[in-house]
Amino acid sequence: MAILMPKPDEAILARREAVVEALRAIVPGEGTVSAPAAMRVFETDGLTAYRQLPLAVVLPETVAEVAAVLRYCHQENIPVVPRGSGTSLSGGALPLADGVLLVMSKFSRILEIDFDNRCAVVQPGVTNLGITRAVEHQRFYYAPDPSSQIACSIGGNVAENSGGVHCLKYGLTANNVLGVEFVTMAGEVIRLGGKHLDAEGYDLLGLLTGSEGLLGVVTEVTVRILQSPETARAVLIGFPTSEAAGACVAAIIAKGIIPAGMEMMDRPAILAAEDFVHAGYPRDVEALLIVELDGPQAEVDFLLSEVEAIALAHGATECRISRSEEERALFWAGRKAAFPAVGRISADYLCMDGTIPRKELPRVLSGMKALSEKHRLGVANVFHAGDGNLHPLILYDAARDDEFERAEAFGADILRLCVEVGGVLTGEHGVGIEKRDLMTEVFSEDDLRHQQRVKCAFDEKHLLNPGKVFPVLHRCAELGRLQVHKGALPFPELPRF
Amino acid sequence: MAILMPKPDEAILARREAVVEALRAIVPGEGTVSAPAAMRVFETDGLTAYRQLPLAVVLPETVAEVAAVLRYCHQENIPVVPRGSGTSLSGGALPLADGVLLVMSKFSRILEIDFDNRCAVVQPGVTNLGITRAVEHQRFYYAPDPSSQIACSIGGNVAENSGGVHCLKYGLTANNVLGVEFVTMAGEVIRLGGKHLDAEGYDLLGLLTGSEGLLGVVTEVTVRILQSPETARAVLIGFPTSEAAGACVAAIIAKGIIPAGMEMMDRPAILAAEDFVHAGYPRDVEALLIVELDGPQAEVDFLLSEVEAIALAHGATECRISRSEEERALFWAGRKAAFPAVGRISADYLCMDGTIPRKELPRVLSGMKALSEKHRLGVANVFHAGDGNLHPLILYDAARDDEFERAEAFGADILRLCVEVGGVLTGEHGVGIEKRDLMTEVFSEDDLRHQQRVKCAFDEKHLLNPGKVFPVLHRCAELGRLQVHKGALPFPELPRF
Numbered sequence: 001m002a003i004l005m006p007k008p009d010e011a012i013l014a015r016r017e018a019v020v021e022a023l024r025a026i027v028p029g030e031g032t033v034s035a036p037a038a039m040r041v042f043e044t045d046g047l048t049a050y051r052q053l054p055l056a057v058v059l060p061e062t063v064a065e066v067a068a069v070l071r072y073c074h075q076e077n078i079p080v081v082p083r084g085s086g087t088s089l090s091g092g093a094l095p096l097a098d099g100v101l102l103v104m105s106k107f108s109r110i111l112e113i114d115f116d117n118r119c120a121v122v123q124p125g126v127t128n129l130g131i132t133r134a135v136e137h138q139r140f141y142y143a144p145d146p147s148s149q150i151a152c153s154i155g156g157n158v159a160e161n162s163g164g165v166h167c168l169k170y171g172l173t174a175n176n177v178l179g180v181e182f183v184t185m186a187g188e189v190i191r192l193g194g195k196h197l198d199a200e201g202y203d204l205l206g207l208l209t210g211s212e213g214l215l216g217v218v219t220e221v222t223v224r225i226l227q228s229p230e231t232a233r234a235v236l237i238g239f240p241t242s243e244a245a246g247a248c249v250a251a252i253i254a255k256g257i258i259p260a261g262m263e264m265m266d267r268p269a270i271l272a273a274e275d276f277v278h279a280g281y282p283r284d285v286e287a288l289l290i291v292e293l294d295g296p297q298a299e300v301d302f303l304l305s306e307v308e309a310i311a312l313a314h315g316a317t318e319c320r321i322s323r324s325e326e327e328r329a330l331f332w333a334g335r336k337a338a339f340p341a342v343g344r345i346s347a348d349y350l351c352m353d354g355t356i357p358r359k360e361l362p363r364v365l366s367g368m369k370a371l372s373e374k375h376r377l378g379v380a381n382v383f384h385a386g387d388g389n390l391h392p393l394i395l396y397d398a399a400r401d402d403e404f405e406r407a408e409a410f411g412a413d414i415l416r417l418c419v420e421v422g423g424v425l426t427g428e429h430g431v432g433i434e435k436r437d438l439m440t441e442v443f444s445e446d447d448l449r450h451q452q453r454v455k456c457a458f459d460e461k462h463l464l465n466p467g468k469v470f471p472v473l474h475r476c477a478e479l480g481r482l483q484v485h486k487g488a489l490p491f492p493e494l495p496r497f
Numbered sequence: 498m499a500i501l502m503p504k505p506d507e508a509i510l511a512r513r514e515a516v517v518e519a520l521r522a523i524v525p526g527e528g529t530v531s532a533p534a535a536m537r538v539f540e541t542d543g544l545t546a547y548r549q550l551p552l553a554v555v556l557p558e559t560v561a562e563v564a565a566v567l568r569y570c571h572q573e574n575i576p577v578v579p580r581g582s583g584t585s586l587s588g589g590a591l592p593l594a595d596g597v598l599l600v601m602s603k604f605s606r607i608l609e610i611d612f613d614n615r616c617a618v619v620q621p622g623v624t625n626l627g628i629t630r631a632v633e634h635q636r637f638y639y640a641p642d643p644s645s646q647i648a649c650s651i652g653g654n655v656a657e658n659s660g661g662v663h664c665l666k667y668g669l670t671a672n673n674v675l676g677v678e679f680v681t682m683a684g685e686v687i688r689l690g691g692k693h694l695d696a697e698g699y700d701l702l703g704l705l706t707g708s709e710g711l712l713g714v715v716t717e718v719t720v721r722i723l724q725s726p727e728t729a730r731a732v733l734i735g736f737p738t739s740e741a742a743g744a745c746v747a748a749i750i751a752k753g754i755i756p757a758g759m760e761m762m763d764r765p766a767i768l769a770a771e772d773f774v775h776a777g778y779p780r781d782v783e784a785l786l787i788v789e790l791d792g793p794q795a796e797v798d799f800l801l802s803e804v805e806a807i808a809l810a811h812g813a814t815e816c817r818i819s820r821s822e823e824e825r826a827l828f829w830a831g832r833k834a835a836f837p838a839v840g841r842i843s844a845d846y847l848c849m850d851g852t853i854p855r856k857e858l859p860r861v862l863s864g865m866k867a868l869s870e871k872h873r874l875g876v877a878n879v880f881h882a883g884d885g886n887l888h889p890l891i892l893y894d895a896a897r898d899d900e901f902e903r904a905e906a907f908g909a910d911i912l913r914l915c916v917e918v919g920g921v922l923t924g925e926h927g928v929g930i931e932k933r934d935l936m937t938e939v940f941s942e943d944d945l946r947h948q949q950r951v952k953c954a955f956d957e958k959h960l961l962n963p964g965k966v967f968p969v970l971h972r973c974a975e976l977g978r979l980q981v982h983k984g985a986l987p988f989p990e991l992p993r994f
Contacts, residue, residue, distance in 0.1 A: 114856075115751065116747055116751065116855070116856035117854045117855055117856055118750065118751070161700075163694075172694075174700065174703070175672070184947070188943045188947070189943070190943060190944055190947055191944070194854075194919055194920075194921070195854040195919055196852045196853060196854055196885055196919065196920050196921055197660075197669075197852045197884045197885060197886055197924050199852070199921040199922075199923070199939075200921060200922045200923045200927070200928045200932065200936065200939065200966075201928070201936070201939075201940065201944075201948050201966070202704055202707070202708055202712075202948050202951055202952075203658075203671065203700075203703045203704050203706065203707055203708075204704070204947070204948065204951065206671070206700045206703030206704065207699055207700050207701070207703065207704045207951075209700065210699070210700055211699055211700075215699075226753065227751070227752065227753030228753075229753070230753075250613055253615065254612065254613065254615070254724070255724065256723065256724030256725075256726070256727075295796065296796060296799050296800065296803075297799075298795045298796060298798070298799040299792065299793060299795060299796035299799065301795070302793050302794075302795040302796065303793065306793075355693045355694045355696070356693060357614045357691075357692040357693055358613070358614060359613035359614055387694045388693055388694060389694055422691060422692055422693065423691075423693045424691070424693055424696040424697060425696075425697045426696070426697045427694050430697070431697045431698070435697065439697065439698070442696070442697065442698075443698065446685045446686070446687060447687055447688070447698075450681070450685070450687055450701070450954075450955075451698050451699050451701065453954035453955070454699055454701065454704075454951060454954045455699075456954060457947075457950035457951045457953060457954045458947075458950070469697075469698070
């Protein structure tokens, strides 16, 4: 394992039975789990290369129970790892040996649907797709759509600021959450936002969204719901080179068109998907774009003709518009199955998640080819092209010599390349443990200290999800004293008084 | 004056000459201003009822100078108030008698225009409209459009999270800013965001946006620019009652249509605007909607017909679609001149800024009528109806007995009413000093303490813009100790161990 987690506190491990008993007094019966066999199901999240049994698991059912568990752990200095459905791809919900795993799956009720204000109030354990299911009878839906949407919870979506294919037009989770209730590590219940536009005070709602379980435990979420578009049609566009596809993406955006989704796949991904799903993808192209447009019929027809014209002007060799809802679904079926499809052609793969300024696509793609040769491993590329969010799948076989280590090194090099062209380490999967040690590639020491000061404002004892996101944990008192930093800034010495 | 500012520190006032000398060593020549006559121009912002001369004014030109000024004031415990163009409507830039006013107007350069990535990098003193002017030759523009857009600076827009008529479709400043560079009170230079989608780490960019100059001084801003829509057309819709207009707004939104702008005016506002601008508004209606649709021609035509049908179904007595760009501009001219127009019919007015869930519009409007009688003062209403953002203009005459006090009490009652129906104190003007003492209507003590802990993470000594936003300033050390709060939470006593 390449990532070092904090060494478990022996004193806590020794008190395990007392801790379990205390937790059971707060969350009785099957709500507190301590048998290793029963905890096994929680030992990993979607980043399955890392596994760890927790000290104990609690599954509270009320906000009062959540607050009491946190208050107890705060008082006893026991770390807590919050968990939604456990689909995170960056290890954010990986348990700690000396920590309580706080599982929010029993918070599964839809509390209110308010069509007039176009929002829904739900508990954090409700699945992403569950929200859409609850409102679709009125032709409404919840827009962000991670691939895991059948299983992933809205609370987890808030923690990771999850994205999805349709985020190009409709935004990430942060753009679709109107309010949350959360509990701090000290057990305070705080409400942020609501059913209205922007509010006074600091934007703690934005801060909490994407905080990866380090600032608080979400106990209620108010989300915006949208009316389903009148029409949605997709177009498949094939190109002889990835560069041409990248230029076409830039031209569509520059024209002022914001497709509902704009996805790109390279040749290895196209072939893997086509062999698996038989979506009718062309086999003789180097890059494939799927562009979806939605809205009123008249708008969609107009924009489709514009997209087609731009594609042909950029050398597209194939351009096929879906003629029915079934055909549209088929176009997407290949893309949505791309990850398992790649799983069929490679024993194992690592899914990366870099984001770059859109116009750097060609440069990063050719850089990735060079890295593939350097590390002697194949790579298949699936992108949210419109967002500049890349998902390179690094192909390796864990059973063979040092391939896992090489795959990790290849992944780190790809992310460094993203940062080099002005991009960042993640678009929607989060840092978790996976990218934790790469944070210094993006942030200066000043930046990281500043982020941790904010962490201290919420969780002074560093008990919530420690070991995730930050490569080094400074003690809060230490950060407070760092008021003057020598030599870090480009300004002259101050005159003396 | 109803608002109490912190008592100036006599020790700082006594050292005024030494402070000015030290500032002059950092920002030489005319960059440091200390003559009262020369400082007079900075004594107020857009909330002109409050005036105060600062200790001194500095106008730095480089990031190094900003950092050095802040570092010096941090070391010497001197408060600092940052100021952009001074158009704030909530008193956020009101100077402090013992504080340095840090004026960012010399940061007026456009640093980079990147059409491929659809963004511009500018200094904070560039005006809002200045960004559009710099990119419009390529048919691009910057979307948020406060009424003060000719004068207000983008740095000030970031500080206040400014809105405008087009925010319904295109979002507030927070939704259009991609990155900032800012300097902390301790003089650290921090960069957030960039030209890419979402990034790892806490969303400090969102936190800084709308922080009203309490967290840092912005020295560079990267904004998203949009391609100008192919067409924009507006429709004027008159209603016999405000309730009918409110219901029409809700129906348009519920239909899934997001107009570029959807503004409402009540009868007093309509008549004042029409007398002033002669925009051709109907005089025989109780409420007027201006709905603008933009996008491709085909889409706009389609949506206009939908809006018209909804309006007629809701009892509209007049429905006029603009037939030319001139007519569209005329429709807006009345709305944009509504504030000065009201200034012609009333000696003075107070502009409020509450936001409510859209469907509560009728309830709030009738509540406002009752309050108008209670306080014996007239009110004219101009709304960003689509956002639920109200701008009631309370009409009074400062020269007459207790009218200013009654106007302030009326305003506070309106904001309390907004909060009562699930809304908030501000949509786009900020809290500043104007709404500071109403913060406890919205936030619990736990909430406010939590906000201040975040403030402490950025500015431990409370030197940046103190006295604004928070009704009470807790010392940071005190907040740190408040880890267990008794009785505030609805959970049972913990078992003892």
